[in-house]
Amino acid sequence: MIRSLAIILTFQLVGEITSRGLGLPLPGPVVGLIAMVAAFILRPDLAQAIRPTATGLLSHLSLFFVPAGVGIVAHWDLLREQGLGLAAALTGSTVLAIAAGAWAFTAVARLTGSEERAALRDQGRE
Structure with missing residues (x-):
C-alpha cells in the first residue's frame, strides 16, 4: 500500500512541477493524472499494482x-x-x-x- 500511495503521489508531484514549471493553465494534479493514465496505457502492470489502493481510496472518497x-x-x-x-x-x-x-x-x-x-x-x- 505504501508503494502504491508513493506512486500516486509521485505522479501528482510530477504534474505539479510540470504545470508550474511550464506555466500551464492546468492544475498540477490534472497534469499528473494525465501522466498517470498514459503510464497505465504503456504499462498495464502498473495499473494492476495500484488498483487495490486506488479502490480503497475511492471507497472512502467522502472523507475528502x-x-x-x-x-x-x-x-x-x-x-x-x-x-x-x-x-x-x-x-x-x-x-x-x-x-x-x-x-x-x-x-x-x-x-x-x-x-x-x-x-x-x-x-x-x-
Whole structure:
C-alpha cells in the first residue's frame, strides 16, 4: 500500500512541477493524472499494482469532503455576503454545462449517424 500511495503521489508531484514549471493553465494534479493514465496505457502492470489502493481510496472518497466543509465554516462571513452571487453562478454554470453536454452528445450522434439508425429501428426498418 505504501508503494502504491508513493506512486500516486509521485505522479501528482510530477504534474505539479510540470504545470508550474511550464506555466500551464492546468492544475498540477490534472497534469499528473494525465501522466498517470498514459503510464497505465504503456504499462498495464502498473495499473494492476495500484488498483487495490486506488479502490480503497475511492471507497472512502467522502472523507475528502471534510476539508471543504471546514473551509465553508471558516469563510462563513464571506459566504453570507456573497452567497447569492455564488449560488447564481453555480446554478447558471451547471445549467450551461448540462446544455453543452447535451448539445455535444446530439452533435456526435448526428456525426456518427446514430439518430438515423434509431429512427429506422423505431419504424421497424432496420
